[in-house]
Structures are given as structure tokens and as C-alpha cells.
Amino acid sequence: MSRVFGIELRRSAALGSAVILLVVGVLVLFFAGETLFTTGWMQLAMSQRLFLALLWPVALAAGAWQARREIRSKVEELFATTPRPRAHRMIPTLGAMGVGVVAGYLAMALAGGLWIVRTARYLPVQFFAVTAVGLLSLIAAVWLGLAVGRLLPSPATAPGLGVAGLGLLLVIPGATRPRGWLALVFSPIYEMNMPDAYTTVPGRVSLSQAIWMTALAVAAVLLFASNGWRLRVAAVLPVVLGAALAIAAMPHQKRVVVDAIDPVARELVCEPQVCVSRVHSGLLGEVTPRAREGLKILAKLPAAPTQVHEDTTTYGPPMYPAWHDDVVLLTVHADSKAHLDNRGGTAAEVVAGAFASKPNCANFAGPAERLAAAYWLIGSEPVARGDYDPAAIGEAVQLWQGLRQLPESEAMAKIVALRQAALACTVEKGQLSR
Structure with a gap:
């Protein structure tokens, strides 16, 4: 047979x-x-x-x-x-x-x-x-x-x-x-x-x-x-x-x-200071140095974040990770070569994530304000990155230029106030530009 x-x-x-x-x-x-x-x-x-x-x-x-x-x-x-x-x-x-x-x-x-x-x-x-x-x-x-x-x-x-x-x-x-x-x-x-x-x-x-x-x-x-x-x-x-x-x-x-x-795919797999979801655990080695670079920049802030976790939010059905004020949530993407995509996982994204708010906040910082604050801390002009709207990038550049014209202590005070307001869900419109 x-x-x-x-x-x-x-x-x-x-x-x-x-x-x-x-x-x-x-x-x-x-x-x-x-x-x-x-x-x-x-x-x-x-x-x-x-x-x-x-x-x-x-x-x-x-x-x-x-x-x-x-x-x-x-x-x-x-x-x-x-x-x-x-x-x-x-x-x-x-x-x-x-x-x-x-x-x-x-x-x-x-x-x-x-x-x-x-x-x-x-x-x-x-x-x-x-x-x-x-x-x-x-x-x-x-x-x-x-x-x-x-x-x-x-x-x-x-x-x-x-x-x-x-x-x-x-x-x-x-x-x-x-x-x-x-x-x-x-x-x-x-x-x-x-x-x-x-x-x-x-x-x-x-x-x-x-x-x-x-x-x-x-x-x-x-x-x-x-x-x-x-x-x-x-x-x-x-x-x-x-x-x-x-x-x-x-x-x-x-x-x-x-x-x-x-x-199980959403469970976190961690190294010191940095965690990603289990499904992205193979990217942990690529995320960690960038995340730690971002945390080092954020250390300039009082009560700065000390950890970076992957943002495991899903919208169908809606599920959100636990919120902690000392944790920055970071979106992690894999590119077409199965490595870390530049749409997320960069030091700039980590810094900008420190100005995000809880999912149920009504008064939160917009993408332009988060980018302007982040790039002021980084020390360079905001650039198009990730999934940000080009209009948000243009507005971020204007806000960043306004911060650069202020004395360093005054600009830092505005950025600290923005982070505190973001955590408390009390961000006011045009807070950085006032």
C-alpha cells in the first residue's frame, strides 16, 4: 500500500x-x-x-x-x-x-x-x-x-x-x-x-x-x-x-x-524598570535601553516616573492596564522584520508618555502639549514621529519655541505643572502657552 x-x-x-x-x-x-x-x-x-x-x-x-x-x-x-x-x-x-x-x-x-x-x-x-x-x-x-x-x-x-x-x-x-x-x-x-x-x-x-x-x-x-x-x-x-x-x-x-x-498575552514580562507584554517579550531587549534613556531624561522632574510598562490597552472589548503615577505607559509595535518599530518604543515616546492621563480623564494634555514638553526636556525640536497628526507636530513646535524663549526655571515650572495637572486630570486649555 x-x-x-x-x-x-x-x-x-x-x-x-x-x-x-x-x-x-x-x-x-x-x-x-x-x-x-x-x-x-x-x-x-x-x-x-x-x-x-x-x-x-x-x-x-x-x-x-x-x-x-x-x-x-x-x-x-x-x-x-x-x-x-x-x-x-x-x-x-x-x-x-x-x-x-x-x-x-x-x-x-x-x-x-x-x-x-x-x-x-x-x-x-x-x-x-x-x-x-x-x-x-x-x-x-x-x-x-x-x-x-x-x-x-x-x-x-x-x-x-x-x-x-x-x-x-x-x-x-x-x-x-x-x-x-x-x-x-x-x-x-x-x-x-x-x-x-x-x-x-x-x-x-x-x-x-x-x-x-x-x-x-x-x-x-x-x-x-x-x-x-x-x-x-x-x-x-x-x-x-x-x-x-x-x-x-x-x-x-x-x-x-x-x-x-x-x-496571558497581555501579562507583563519585566526587567528592572521596564516591562512589556508576554506577546512582545522577544522585543524586551530592544525596548529596555530606549525606555531607560527616557527615564533618565525624566529624572529632571520632581517625583519622576521610575518604570516603563507596555500599554496593553485594547478597545474591543475596552480593557486598560492598571494606572500608577510612577509608571509611563508605552505603546510597542513590531515592524515588518519582527523587530521594534520606530512608531513606538523610542526615548521620546517614553518622555511624552509621562504627560499622559488616566483613560477616564476629561481634562488631559493633548498630543502637541505632550510633545512640546517632552522635547523641551530632551533639548531638541519636536519631529514627526509615530502616529501623530502633522498638525499636532506643527503646534508642538510652536509651543516648544515658546518654552525655549522663557528662562529655564520658568519653563521647567510650566512642564512640572503640566505633568501634575495631567495626573490629576485638571489640564486646562492652552496651559503650556499661558
């Missing part, structure tokens, strides 16, 4: 499917806009699932192409006369095509993993569940392609099925409204886009999706191996049963994945 399986791997479309999935997957993973997965392993798994929008139709088309092999070779009637049951003859093909798509998807994951392995330290269990559902979806797709290709043995079936598969994935979200959770049941790509650093996929979601994809794969096998209408009708049973079980397992609420936060 192993010899037959090896021959099937070499002579079928399995190896070609693996190569195509790998090439397409790596191209979209690294070059489809901003690299989304460099924060960590969970983001890699979710990004792969998002790009099933292209890989799933490819697997469908590959299965349909493979299904026409006997017709293209003009041996269909010859094989039909052999005493061996058709179901037995189909096992090597099913196995080879399944192995092919699995190999392509795992090789894509390996390419992404090698890119982030030096800085991605947090590997949650959910990573394996999300990846396993992606593998199941591709197996179901290629086997469904085999089944449809056998039932409709036309040269147009493979490309047509690929286009239909893409269209189906795009239509599912709209077709399931207003019950958005239904789209999660039937679509492997729904809510997998733009994963936040602390985003996760709940176990019940992965279980529901695994049930549905398994049911789809079983139905595809029955259709592919069938010789008559009875087995084809029986293929409806796993679809109906799988859909019912998957719907029952899925949480019936909106934004199931978008609002899911991994509390």
Missing part, C-alpha cells in the same frame, strides 16, 4: 498542489500589504487563515483537475472493469491530495515561522488549533474538488470551481447577516483579518469550524467514491449533521473573534 501511495504522490497533482499553495501562500504572507504576522505566532496562524481566501479556491481547483486524470488518460473504462472496489482505488488519491495541500500549508507556516522565530517567544495552544482548522479546510476543499470534478468531468470544472470557491467565501458574510457568528461556522477566513497583538480565537470557535470542515470532507469522500445514487444521497447526511453540530458549538454572539482577548 505504501508503494502505491508513493507512486500516487509522484504521479498525481499532489506535489504540484503543494508547490502552488506554498508559492501563493508565501507571496501573500509577505507581500500582500503590511506584514500582519510579525507580532507573534497567533497572528501568523490568523494571517494564514485570512489568506485561505486564495488558497482554498486553489485547493478546490487542484482537486477538480486531479479528478479528470483517468478521462485525460483515456483509461476510465479500463479501470472500471477491475474487480477492486472503486472506494479502495480512491484511497491513494484522496491521501495523496490531502498530503499535498497539508504540506503546502505547513511549508507556508514554516516560512512565516522562520521570519519571526527570534522574537516571537509566546506560543499559545490556540495557535495549533487555528492552524489545524486551516489544514482541515484545505483537505475538505481538495476532496470536494475531487468529488465535483468526478461528477462534472469537464475541462472548465477546475477553473470554474476555483472562481466559485472564491465567490462563496466572499458571499458568506453578507448571506449570514445579521447573525454574523454563522459566517464563522462556514467560512475559515471570517474575522481573521488584522489580528491585534492580544487577539485570540476561542476554543469553541475552532471546535465548531473543525466539525464543519470534517463533515464537508466526509461528504466529499462519499461523493468521490460513490458508484450510485444511494451513496450520493447519503453524502447529504454528514453535511446536515455537521452543520447542526457546528452551529450548536459556535458562540451565538457578534464579533466572537474580534472581541476575544488572550489574558
Whole structure:
């Protein structure tokens, strides 16, 4: 049997499917806009699932192409006369095509993993569940392609099925409204886009999706191996049963994945004076020297901050880190190379963070005031940095120039007053310019 399986791997479309999935997957993973997965392993798994929008139709088309092999070779009637049951003859093909798509998807994951392995330290269990559902979806797709290709043995079936598969994935979200959770049941790509650093996929979601994809794969096998209408009708049973079980397992609420936060990913990992979230623990060595440089500049202030913690705020759902007056909260970003991004983590951002207020403050310092105060302490003119609006940078420069014209003691008094007002939520409009 192993010899037959090896021959099937070499002579079928399995190896070609693996190569195509790998090439397409790596191209979209690294070059489809901003690299989304460099924060960590969970983001890699979710990004792969998002790009099933292209890989799933490819697997469908590959299965349909493979299904026409006997017709293209003009041996269909010859094989039909052999005493061996058709179901037995189909096992090597099913196995080879399944192995092919699995190999392509795992090789894509390996390419992404090698890119982030030096800085991605947090590997949650959910990573394996999300990846396993992606593998199941591709197996179901290629086997469904085999089944449809056998039932409709036309040269147009493979490309047509690929286009239909893409269209189906795009239509599912709209077709399931207003019950958005239904789209999660039937679509492997729904809510997998733009994963936040602390985003996760709940176990019940992965279980529901695994049930549905398994049911789809079983139905595809029955259709592919069938010789008559009875087995084809029986293929409806796993679809109906799988859909019912998957719907029952899925949480019936909106934004199931978008609002899911991994509390372990938000936990702080610390060195003296500096802490980052567990998901960013691989960047701690890069954040620490910059954070300590910022604390050294802030030491000029009375009751200056003594620690820097990553700002682990999330907005869906809203969650904020504990507030301490002696702690500066710093936003940490990973860039496309999986290292610290200059959008955050710089000494200037640390200094500016000392003039921030609690999340529920009504009267807080604006970005221009924070930047002007920070760069006065640094001793250089404010520059465009991070996600600041250019108008805020221009206003900060004007405020900074005003501070520079004052005696040093008077300017320092204004900056100290701004920090105290920010901590007390009593910042007044134009406080630095008065």
C-alpha cells in the first residue's frame, strides 16, 4: 500500500498542489500589504487563515483537475472493469491530495515561522488549533474538488470551481447577516483579518469550524467514491449533521473573534524598570535601553516616573492596564522584520508618555502639549514621529519655541505643572502657552 501511495504522490497533482499553495501562500504572507504576522505566532496562524481566501479556491481547483486524470488518460473504462472496489482505488488519491495541500500549508507556516522565530517567544495552544482548522479546510476543499470534478468531468470544472470557491467565501458574510457568528461556522477566513497583538480565537470557535470542515470532507469522500445514487444521497447526511453540530458549538454572539482577548498575552514580562507584554517579550531587549534613556531624561522632574510598562490597552472589548503615577505607559509595535518599530518604543515616546492621563480623564494634555514638553526636556525640536497628526507636530513646535524663549526655571515650572495637572486630570486649555 505504501508503494502505491508513493507512486500516487509522484504521479498525481499532489506535489504540484503543494508547490502552488506554498508559492501563493508565501507571496501573500509577505507581500500582500503590511506584514500582519510579525507580532507573534497567533497572528501568523490568523494571517494564514485570512489568506485561505486564495488558497482554498486553489485547493478546490487542484482537486477538480486531479479528478479528470483517468478521462485525460483515456483509461476510465479500463479501470472500471477491475474487480477492486472503486472506494479502495480512491484511497491513494484522496491521501495523496490531502498530503499535498497539508504540506503546502505547513511549508507556508514554516516560512512565516522562520521570519519571526527570534522574537516571537509566546506560543499559545490556540495557535495549533487555528492552524489545524486551516489544514482541515484545505483537505475538505481538495476532496470536494475531487468529488465535483468526478461528477462534472469537464475541462472548465477546475477553473470554474476555483472562481466559485472564491465567490462563496466572499458571499458568506453578507448571506449570514445579521447573525454574523454563522459566517464563522462556514467560512475559515471570517474575522481573521488584522489580528491585534492580544487577539485570540476561542476554543469553541475552532471546535465548531473543525466539525464543519470534517463533515464537508466526509461528504466529499462519499461523493468521490460513490458508484450510485444511494451513496450520493447519503453524502447529504454528514453535511446536515455537521452543520447542526457546528452551529450548536459556535458562540451565538457578534464579533466572537474580534472581541476575544488572550489574558496571558497581555501579562507583563519585566526587567528592572521596564516591562512589556508576554506577546512582545522577544522585543524586551530592544525596548529596555530606549525606555531607560527616557527615564533618565525624566529624572529632571520632581517625583519622576521610575518604570516603563507596555500599554496593553485594547478597545474591543475596552480593557486598560492598571494606572500608577510612577509608571509611563508605552505603546510597542513590531515592524515588518519582527523587530521594534520606530512608531513606538523610542526615548521620546517614553518622555511624552509621562504627560499622559488616566483613560477616564476629561481634562488631559493633548498630543502637541505632550510633545512640546517632552522635547523641551530632551533639548531638541519636536519631529514627526509615530502616529501623530502633522498638525499636532506643527503646534508642538510652536509651543516648544515658546518654552525655549522663557528662562529655564520658568519653563521647567510650566512642564512640572503640566505633568501634575495631567495626573490629576485638571489640564486646562492652552496651559503650556499661558
